[in-house]
Structures are given as C-alpha cells and as structure tokens.
Amino acid sequence: MSAVNAAEGSARTSQRRAAPGRRRFPCGPIVYWAASLLFIFVSIFPLLYALSTSFKQGSALFSPTLWPEAPTFANYSGVFTEQPFAQNLLNSLLVAGSVVTLSLVLSLMAAWAFGRVEFRGRGLLLMLILSASMLPQVAVLSGMFELVRALAMYDTLGALVVADLVLTLPFTVWVLVTFMRQLPKELEEAAAMDGVGVLTLVFRVFMPLLWPAMVATGLLAFIAAWNEFLFALTFTLSTEARTVPVAIALISTASGFELPWGKIMAASVIVTLPLVALVVVFQRRIVAGLSAGAVKG
Amino acid sequence: MRPRGGLAAQRVRHAWWMAAPMLVVLAAVGGWPLLRTIWFSVTDSDLSSLGDYAFIGLENYVGEYGLLASPDWWQAVGNTLLFTALSVALETLLGLGVALLLNQPSRLRTLLRAALLVPWAIPTVVSAKMWSWMLHDQFGIVNHHLLALGVIAVPLAWTADPQLSLFSVVLVDVWKATPYMALLILAALQMVPVDCYEAARVDGVPRWQVFRRITLPLIMPGLLVAMIFRTLDALRVFDLIYVMTSNSRDTQSMSVFVREQLIDFGLVGYGSAAATCLFFMIALLSIVAMGLLGKTVERAAR
Numbered sequence: 001m002s003a004v005n006a007a008e009g010s011a012r013t014s015q016r017r018a019a020p021g022r023r024r025f026p027c028g029p030i031v032y033w034a035a036s037l038l039f040i041f042v043s044i045f046p047l048l049y050a051l052s053t054s055f056k057q058g059s060a061l062f063s064p065t066l067w068p069e070a071p072t073f074a075n076y077s078g079v080f081t082e083q084p085f086a087q088n089l090l091n092s093l094l095v096a097g098s099v100v101t102l103s104l105v106l107s108l109m110a111a112w113a114f115g116r117v118e119f120r121g122r123g124l125l126l127m128l129i130l131s132a133s134m135l136p137q138v139a140v141l142s143g144m145f146e147l148v149r150a151l152a153m154y155d156t157l158g159a160l161v162v163a164d165l166v167l168t169l170p171f172t173v174w175v176l177v178t179f180m181r182q183l184p185k186e187l188e189e190a191a192a193m194d195g196v197g198v199l200t201l202v203f204r205v206f207m208p209l210l211w212p213a214m215v216a217t218g219l220l221a222f223i224a225a226w227n228e229f230l231f232a233l234t235f236t237l238s239t240e241a242r243t244v245p246v247a248i249a250l251i252s253t254a255s256g257f258e259l260p261w262g263k264i265m266a267a268s269v270i271v272t273l274p275l276v277a278l279v280v281v282f283q284r285r286i287v288a289g290l291s292a293g294a295v296k297g
Numbered sequence: 298m299r300p301r302g303g304l305a306a307q308r309v310r311h312a313w314w315m316a317a318p319m320l321v322v323l324a325a326v327g328g329w330p331l332l333r334t335i336w337f338s339v340t341d342s343d344l345s346s347l348g349d350y351a352f353i354g355l356e357n358y359v360g361e362y363g364l365l366a367s368p369d370w371w372q373a374v375g376n377t378l379l380f381t382a383l384s385v386a387l388e389t390l391l392g393l394g395v396a397l398l399l400n401q402p403s404r405l406r407t408l409l410r411a412a413l414l415v416p417w418a419i420p421t422v423v424s425a426k427m428w429s430w431m432l433h434d435q436f437g438i439v440n441h442h443l444l445a446l447g448v449i450a451v452p453l454a455w456t457a458d459p460q461l462s463l464f465s466v467v468l469v470d471v472w473k474a475t476p477y478m479a480l481l482i483l484a485a486l487q488m489v490p491v492d493c494y495e496a497a498r499v500d501g502v503p504r505w506q507v508f509r510r511i512t513l514p515l516i517m518p519g520l521l522v523a524m525i526f527r528t529l530d531a532l533r534v535f536d537l538i539y540v541m542t543s544n545s546r547d548t549q550s551m552s553v554f555v556r557e558q559l560i561d562f563g564l565v566g567y568g569s570a571a572a573t574c575l576f577f578m579i580a581l582l583s584i585v586a587m588g589l590l591g592k593t594v595e596r597a598a599r
Contacts, residue, residue, distance in 0.1 A: 040409055109315040138575060
C-alpha cells in the first residue's frame, strides 16, 4: 500500500501544478519560450525581408535595413507593366482552379467506391494509387511531353491541367477515402431505403457531410497546383502562357546583368500573401488534412 | 447479416463505375507516360522528332557513352544522396523539436502553428528566390550580419561556391520542409494516450526520461513514416536546386540532370534512361519502406 501513499503524496504536492496532460515538453518553460520564439522568427523572417525589399529601389536595395527609408511602389507597378504578370496570375488561378475541381469530383466518386464498398482488387488499387504519389515528376516527363503534343496542348494551360492531375489525384483520393470511411453506415442504408441513386448519394448526401474534408483536400490540391514548377516550365514556351512560379523564376532585366531583386520580391509577395492568408485562416483544416493523408493513410 | 447476393453485386458494379473515371485519368496521366518514358529509354529518340526513333537496347545505360559511364550522372546521384541524407536528418531533428513545442498547450501555440505553416505554403520557387537574395554574396543580409558579428572575414558566395552551394540548398530545404515534418510528428504525438504521461508524472519520472522511454518509442512508427515521406520527396528534388543554382554540376540533382538532358539537350532517349533509373530507385526504396512499415501500412489500407 506504500505505493498508493507515495502516489497520493506526490499528487498532493503537485496539486498546484498544471492540469493532467500538461507539461509534455521535456524541458523547462524558458527553453520552451526561447525555442518557440526562435522558430517563429526564423519561419517568418524571409517573408518580412522580401516584403521590405519589395518597397526598396535603386541603391536602397543594397542596405539591409528592415524598414525601407523611402518606400516605393515602383516594383509593384513595374511587375505588371514590364511583363504580363496579370496574365500569369490569371493563368495560375485558372490552372489551379481547374485542377482542384477535377481532382475533387473524380476523387469524391472514387472515394465512395474505395471507402464504402468491399470489392476484389480494392487493396491493390489503393496501393497503386498510393504509389502514384511517390512518382518522381521527371519519370513521366518525356511521356507527358509526347501526350501533350499529341493532344495539341503544348504551350497551353490545358497541358498544365492534365499534367498537374498526376500530382493531385493520388492524395485527394487517399484523403477523401480516409474521411469517407468515418461516416456512419446508417446514412447509406436510409438513402438506399429511399431508392436514391449512387451519384445522388455521393453528391447530395455525402458531399455536404464531407465539406470540411473537401475544403482541406481542395486547399492542398490548390497549393500543389499553384506552386507546381517543373511541368509549367517544360510545357509552356511563351511568356503569356506561363504560370506565376515560372514567371518569377525567369524574371530578368533587359540588360540581363544583375537580377531585378526589387521586382522579384514584389512578385513573390503578391503570390505568397494570398496563400499565407488562406493557410492562416484554415490552419486547423490543413493540419487535419495533412495528417489524414500521411499518418492515417 | 450476410448481404443479399443481387444487391451486393450491384453495389460492386456501381463501385467500379464510380472509381472508373479517376482510374482512367490516373492511368492516362501517370501510368501511360511512365511506360512511354521507360520505352523511350531504350531508343535514340530526340526532342525535335519524338516519333522518329530506333530501338537501341540498353545503349543509353551501358553503352560507351551510356549513363553508367557518365561522371556527370554519378555526380548528380551523389549530390542527390548527400542532399537527401543531410536534409532529412536535419528536418527530423528540428521537426521533432517543433512538434514537441506544438504539443505543449500554451498561449503561443496558435501563433507558432500559423508561423510554421508560412514556409510550407510559400511556393518553392519563391522561397528559393527569397533565400538567394538573403544569401546574395555582395548585398545579402546573411553575409552582412555574419560580417558584422565577425563570424566570417570575407563575404561568402553561398550559392556559387562549390564548397558551399549544396549546403545552402540543404539549408533552404530544411527551412521549407521542417514544418511539414513537424506536423506529421505532431499527429503521432497527439495519439500518445494522456494516461502514459499521467502515470509517469505520478511516479515522479523526470521529464527527459518520460520523453526517452515513453514518448519516443510510441511515436516511432509515425516518425518513420514521416522520414520515409520526406526521403522520397528529397530524392526527386528539382525546383529548389534549379532555381538557386540552375544547372551547376556541383549541386545538380538527378531530376535536374534528367531535365537538362531531355529538354535543354533534346536527348529524349538518354534523359529517359536517367529518369527510369531515378524511378526504379524510388520504387525500390518505397517497396523496402513498405515492407519495414508493413503493419502500419496494412492497418491504413484496411
């Protein structure tokens, strides 16, 4: 019984300590605060510095102060007037939007099949889909190049939509299957009683319930397509057909001597701020989606 | 409770119809191009006349000018392996640290999580440009502060110096991918039952010991999955290296090598051979990894 007494004793002395489950960090609070603040600083500093650079011009670019002495919007207007950056932004939006819509519709249908019906070959197919997400992009590059040419899509946005699907589909299917499995069985039985068709069941009954998962998956697919570089670099040629990452990677001055860092940073800030805003607003959803895709899957 | 034969069969038929569009699309944009790439790798196809090629066997691999005899290819393999080993090791250590920070209930937690998602959400091309600017040899803020602190005596050419460029690339990758690693590890941490910590606390086990003897073994499967994901990702690195150091031999990864051969030199056959090698390397590694993690994956696939 001495163990019980000891436990009681320690429970009494630690009564004023944190509630159960607290203090999971293996070091003291000073280390916790210092490390957290350091990580926060390192994570956001490059973005802050890019923001600061984007408001500098001329020789001010070469002084590493964080607060620009003579803030200017010249870089921002320059990005839009000296090259088709507005067109590039629109391209990225169109590509990412189409990729997200297609991926979600296709994988929602497939998720019902894989998540709620037992059929032969299901495990094998799921494994194949999972392994498709390991596929290196360059492994499909020459085959995709041929496909894109055969479809007469070279140097068009269609090529990028087609190519990006290979990046998004595997994980949108995988994540939606995970969430589809968690819905109660009774729903389907009730729908079957009413004689509802499969498509109605998936899009009218399951889709509204899976809304949070759809948002998380859609956001991840959007970010993947928005950030995609290799296909966009390879399958487009003209500046008007470029997406934003390619436009930023290939920004150069007319003289081609030194890179126009102010404009590059302005363009970077323009494409990054909406993403960061999305991510901060939806952080819980995204974290749930990421971990559903990886740890559970 | 056995389902009636007719209804069950109909359900399976419906399932195939529902899965078919996705399967067809994935086969068309994934399976078919992959098979074509493997086929191209045994031909002398080139970019200007893709359809006009001859079968040349394994010439692209083992021929006199084949891949296996090319020092540039082996350099790219070495660069990729070094990049992968360094970045995954650092990301695991830092990611574990950040995950532990995130797992601690605190007022800072929301801010920390939001800040961590910033590097993850920034397009790789953009982070490569941001860091190229910060690491600029003449005007970069990193050199400026290191010089001011007296850590270095002369400005360093972070992305141009062959001794440094690979480490600069690793640094940026660690900055960008640690959050992802941390979130995966956090998911594993949150599945550790609170009772374990309670019991240990009641027994007065030191916190460091709790971490080593309870937390670490319990999150090991999750940690391994995260490491494998990152390894497979790092092996196919392209954007970061292409944007930061373009086609420089000192940092060229396998993916960068493939694209240079395929597109810049137009050698579709030769480039496809390199792509095929990368594909089989990753496939082999995935199979080994799945074997090692058999139980975890089995549980997930059920």
